[in-house]
Amino acid sequence: MDPYVSLAFGGTRSGRPPGSSEIVDAIAEQVRDGARALAGCRLPPIRVLAHRLGVSKNTVSTAYDELKARGLIESRGKRGLYIAPAPAQRVVAPAPTRVPAPELKPAPAALLRPRPNHAKLLVLSSVFIDPRLLPRARLTACFRAALKRPGLSDFSDPQGFLPLRRAIAKRLRQRGIEAEPEHVVTSVGSQQVLDLVARSLRSRTIATENPAYHYGKALFERNDLELLALPIDPFAGVDLARWEQLLRAHRPGLLYMTTHFQNPTGYSYSSREIAAILEWSAALGFGILEDDWGSDMLSYSEFTPSLRTLGGDNVLYMNSFTKKVPPALRIGYVLGNEQTVPALLVSKRLSISGTPAIGEAALYEFLEQGYYDAHLRAIQPELDRRYRHCLELLRQHMPEGVRWTAPGGGPLLWLECPAGLSLPALAARLRERSIVLELSDSAFFGTPHLHGFKLGYAFLSTEEMQRALEVLSAELRHALARSQSVKPAVRAG
Amino acid sequence: MDPYVSLAFGGTRSGRPPGSSEIVDAIAEQVRDGARALAGCRLPPIRVLAHRLGVSKNTVSTAYDELKARGLIESRGKRGLYIAPAPAQRVVAPAPTRVPAPELKPAPAALLRPRPNHAKLLVLSSVFIDPRLLPRARLTACFRAALKRPGLSDFSDPQGFLPLRRAIAKRLRQRGIEAEPEHVVTSVGSQQVLDLVARSLRSRTIATENPAYHYGKALFERNDLELLALPIDPFAGVDLARWEQLLRAHRPGLLYMTTHFQNPTGYSYSSREIAAILEWSAALGFGILEDDWGSDMLSYSEFTPSLRTLGGDNVLYMNSFTKKVPPALRIGYVLGNEQTVPALLVSKRLSISGTPAIGEAALYEFLEQGYYDAHLRAIQPELDRRYRHCLELLRQHMPEGVRWTAPGGGPLLWLECPAGLSLPALAARLRERSIVLELSDSAFFGTPHLHGFKLGYAFLSTEEMQRALEVLSAELRHALARSQSVKPAVRAG
Numbered sequence: 001m002d003p004y005v006s007l008a009f010g011g012t013r014s015g016r017p018p019g020s021s022e023i024v025d026a027i028a029e030q031v032r033d034g035a036r037a038l039a040g041c042r043l044p045p046i047r048v049l050a051h052r053l054g055v056s057k058n059t060v061s062t063a064y065d066e067l068k069a070r071g072l073i074e075s076r077g078k079r080g081l082y083i084a085p086a087p088a089q090r091v092v093a094p095a096p097t098r099v100p101a102p103e104l105k106p107a108p109a110a111l112l113r114p115r116p117n118h119a120k121l122l123v124l125s126s127v128f129i130d131p132r133l134l135p136r137a138r139l140t141a142c143f144r145a146a147l148k149r150p151g152l153s154d155f156s157d158p159q160g161f162l163p164l165r166r167a168i169a170k171r172l173r174q175r176g177i178e179a180e181p182e183h184v185v186t187s188v189g190s191q192q193v194l195d196l197v198a199r200s201l202r203s204r205t206i207a208t209e210n211p212a213y214h215y216g217k218a219l220f221e222r223n224d225l226e227l228l229a230l231p232i233d234p235f236a237g238v239d240l241a242r243w244e245q246l247l248r249a250h251r252p253g254l255l256y257m258t259t260h261f262q263n264p265t266g267y268s269y270s271s272r273e274i275a276a277i278l279e280w281s282a283a284l285g286f287g288i289l290e291d292d293w294g295s296d297m298l299s300y301s302e303f304t305p306s307l308r309t310l311g312g313d314n315v316l317y318m319n320s321f322t323k324k325v326p327p328a329l330r331i332g333y334v335l336g337n338e339q340t341v342p343a344l345l346v347s348k349r350l351s352i353s354g355t356p357a358i359g360e361a362a363l364y365e366f367l368e369q370g371y372y373d374a375h376l377r378a379i380q381p382e383l384d385r386r387y388r389h390c391l392e393l394l395r396q397h398m399p400e401g402v403r404w405t406a407p408g409g410g411p412l413l414w415l416e417c418p419a420g421l422s423l424p425a426l427a428a429r430l431r432e433r434s435i436v437l438e439l440s441d442s443a444f445f446g447t448p449h450l451h452g453f454k455l456g457y458a459f460l461s462t463e464e465m466q467r468a469l470e471v472l473s474a475e476l477r478h479a480l481a482r483s484q485s486v487k488p489a490v491r492a493g
Numbered sequence: 494m495d496p497y498v499s500l501a502f503g504g505t506r507s508g509r510p511p512g513s514s515e516i517v518d519a520i521a522e523q524v525r526d527g528a529r530a531l532a533g534c535r536l537p538p539i540r541v542l543a544h545r546l547g548v549s550k551n552t553v554s555t556a557y558d559e560l561k562a563r564g565l566i567e568s569r570g571k572r573g574l575y576i577a578p579a580p581a582q583r584v585v586a587p588a589p590t591r592v593p594a595p596e597l598k599p600a601p602a603a604l605l606r607p608r609p610n611h612a613k614l615l616v617l618s619s620v621f622i623d624p625r626l627l628p629r630a631r632l633t634a635c636f637r638a639a640l641k642r643p644g645l646s647d648f649s650d651p652q653g654f655l656p657l658r659r660a661i662a663k664r665l666r667q668r669g670i671e672a673e674p675e676h677v678v679t680s681v682g683s684q685q686v687l688d689l690v691a692r693s694l695r696s697r698t699i700a701t702e703n704p705a706y707h708y709g710k711a712l713f714e715r716n717d718l719e720l721l722a723l724p725i726d727p728f729a730g731v732d733l734a735r736w737e738q739l740l741r742a743h744r745p746g747l748l749y750m751t752t753h754f755q756n757p758t759g760y761s762y763s764s765r766e767i768a769a770i771l772e773w774s775a776a777l778g779f780g781i782l783e784d785d786w787g788s789d790m791l792s793y794s795e796f797t798p799s800l801r802t803l804g805g806d807n808v809l810y811m812n813s814f815t816k817k818v819p820p821a822l823r824i825g826y827v828l829g830n831e832q833t834v835p836a837l838l839v840s841k842r843l844s845i846s847g848t849p850a851i852g853e854a855a856l857y858e859f860l861e862q863g864y865y866d867a868h869l870r871a872i873q874p875e876l877d878r879r880y881r882h883c884l885e886l887l888r889q890h891m892p893e894g895v896r897w898t899a900p901g902g903g904p905l906l907w908l909e910c911p912a913g914l915s916l917p918a919l920a921a922r923l924r925e926r927s928i929v930l931e932l933s934d935s936a937f938f939g940t941p942h943l944h945g946f947k948l949g950y951a952f953l954s955t956e957e958m959q960r961a962l963e964v965l966s967a968e969l970r971h972a973l974a975r976s977q978s979v980k981p982a983v984r985a986g
Contacts, residue, residue, distance in 0.1 A: 099804040100775065203595070314594035
């Protein structure tokens with residue numbers, strides 16, 4: 001069946017049902033006015049127009065008969081009624097107009113790269129936890145329970161499913177962070193928290209680490225924010241004097257930082273550095289957004305106080321469950337206070353209206369039934385084993401001149417290579433051997449002051465890691481030998 | 494237990510495990526440097542530091558003994574080891590610094606209003622479908638099936654769950670819209686499509702209807718876009734000459750419009766208007782974002798061709814499932830083409846990284862098993878009944894001078910009141926009688942050229958609608974009588 005034309009019935013929309021003569025007049029006017037455009041188009045079937053106008057089929061039928069009599073419409077048998085071509089012409093249907101595309105911003109290729117298919121590849125730089133360790137059966141049960149909740153089919157709370165916000169606040173309080181459910185705003189993973197904060201901020205300058213969490217950096221840059229890059233060295237820590245100088249000179253409105261296990265360096269701030277940052281915030285008047293993504297990951301990482309604990313509730317605190325339950329759930333949150341929540345909530349309502357409540361209700365069940373803590377306890381020994389095993393392998397296999405950090409928690413460490421080595425060439429050689437090494441170029445501002453890459457030890461099994469590091473070691477030795485043998489020749493030339 | 498300090502071990506992070514003397518040096522240096530800040534803080538327990546550095550507990554224990562001997566740390570029995578106060582002072586712990594809040598944009602109260610609790614209230618202006626008509630048991634089964642899919646625990650496709658994108662493309666093709674899965678980008682409801690497009694757009698000017706979909710308008714305004722308001726009158730339609738003049742004068746980069754059942758007017762564009770808009774787009778070079786939210790709602794609404802069908806694949810087409818399955822699922826999508834998808838995808842990755850794949854996989858099952866179409870078929874007669882019943886009630890009960898539209902589909906119509914009547918006063922009186930009338934003030938640009946409100950007939954049962962409209966009628970008559978009796982007195986004064 002052909003689609004049918006959409007006709008206006010402005011004149012008859014007075015509340016009283018139109019009579020057939022009013023229908024005739026309305027259609028006749030449009031057919032005449034739009035003769036060129038509408039000729040050959042199908043009319044709405046009688047039952048459709050009758051339903052729309054709330055009149056009997058008879059009324060419409062009478063009107064159509066009159067229009068046929070006037071030669072304005074014609075029957076094409078079973079195909080229905082059509083607007084008759086204007087006498088002088090024989091146009092069958094309106095020729096589709098091809099309209100121009102809206103002009104959109106460029107799309108950098110780096111941000112479009114598909115995620116590596118780890119079913120076939122060993123991904124050495126993933127900051128995720130091995131999906132084989134994630135709970136699934138329990139989560140299914142939680143979805144079932146969630147979908148049975150009355151009210152869930154209705155409207156969701158734009159701030160986030162209230163029982164989940166309560167459960168989050170309770171967990172935070174157990175970790176020494178004062179938190180009320182009404183100060184929690186849930187989000188689609190932690191990436192959305194960065195977006196909510198960025199779009200709520202008055203200031204156009206955000207300070208963050210160099211190297212930065214690269215999706216955060218890319219987001220801020222795309223939002224035309226000015227970024228102040230604060231260098232960190234996972235081996236030497238923070239140059240406090242340099243940071244203070246930069247902060248004083250550029251006066252950012254916000255400092256976004258990851259207290260523990262920063263991505264990509266794996267660095268955790270020392271208490272001394274934290275104290276200095278809080279002092280500068282108070283003195284220079286910038287706000288703080290603390291990313292605590294690693295807080296539930298690996299042993300012994302629960303007890304270091306956060307910026308939010310030490311700096312008070314003006315510190316925006318963010319976290320997510322993405323790394324600890326199936327990432328496909330994508331639930332994160334930001335903890336604000338009376339003063340900061342309203343703007344964040346407006347940003348959430350305007351950007352996505354609300355987070356999907358079904359997943360939030362399922363996660364709430366998962367937390368409330370104790371499955372989440374049980375899950376963390378269950379995977380901890382395995383993650384610890386992977387961490388120790390990774391350090392051991394590095395000590396065994398890495399050639400002279402390669403250094404790495406020992407972050408003690410979180411899912412990643414930084415592996416630093418000798419200066420002469422080509423990292424892109426190394427990554428390409430590994431890729432040929434089915435090992436994926438993601439370089440962190442886009443995480444740096446300008447020329448990188450580090451020459452290495454992140455290495456994720458929570459993602460691969462110990463056997464996979466052994467294979468991957470043996471290959472890495474062989475390729476590193478190969479590359480180092482080549483760079484040493486080639487260099488003199490180049491110099492001689 | 495007190496939280497413990499985070500210490501830096503930069504000097505020892507060379508890959509070889511540090512010896513106890515290196516640990517002593519690293520800690521001693523930080524204790525001395527940070528004496529004021531760190532005095533009274535707890536040290537990491539021996540097992541924690543041993544794990545972190547990948548050394549034996551003995552090594553750490555030896556180091557701690559040495560630090561005790563130097564008077565830099567002290568034991569507090571079962572509570573653990575603490576950094577000793579500096580000789581001259583007796584500070585117990587670093588005094589928490591209260592940092593300032595980041596300065597955020599103001600949060601308009603209208604955007605923070607909680608959604609009305611319709612368990613106790615009759616909501617007359619809801620554009621949602623009655624949640625009591627929505628499927629639930631089948632959806633639960635679909636979640637169960639989705640969670641059994643291999644791979645779902647892993648990474649989700651940032652563009653959206655591929656089988657769902659395939660199912661969406663298939664549905665669209667059945668409706669005459671050319672669509673490929675690789676041109677579909679899923680979103681958190683249709684609100685996020687507006688955000689993705691707004692943040693991808695180069696032009697800073699968007700044209701939209703006046704009155705507009707108010708959350709879209711608020712989003713664009715908050716993103717500092719300039720809006721060109723194109724007036725529509727649900728009774729008289731579009732003043733084509735006026736639109737052309739406005740579009741020529743202001744040259745927007747994009748026209749955002751809802752082809753059918755526009756919110757809040759319920760208006761559907763006539764084929765003649767659609768043809769004119771496509772012509773202007775081609776002539777003036779603006780892109781089009783077509784919101785087709787009502788396409789699956791109520792009878793007879795599947796067959797009107799869309800702007801995308803007539804204008805080609807440069808038209809951005811958006812739709813969502815929010816109104817037809819439990820809104821708590823929050824799944825929408827935008828259909829672009831080769832040229833427009835990359836920028837939209839970058840915007841999606843940067844704002845939320847990816848949509849939750851579990852819900853998308855469940856929706857895919859729901860579509861694929863045929864439950865969705867069966868559900869639409871099942872609710873259609875009830876929704877048609879509600880529509881006809883609503884029109885009948887209006888004809889029976891509304892006082893002289895009140896007019897309404899007969900949109901024939903979608904979930905809402907526009908009810909226009911006589912000029913003298915105070916709409917806020919009417920809404921307040923209804924609220925006292927547990928009936929919620931949402932006014933559309935924020936949907937208009939400047940002084941509204943309409944004087945009424947939207948009325949949703951898919952949300953309330955026929956009994957509820959009867960009660961609500963009887964009360965509305967009584968209050969309207971009351972208000973009209975008062976405004977007529979009061980007016981002369983005012984004139985006399």
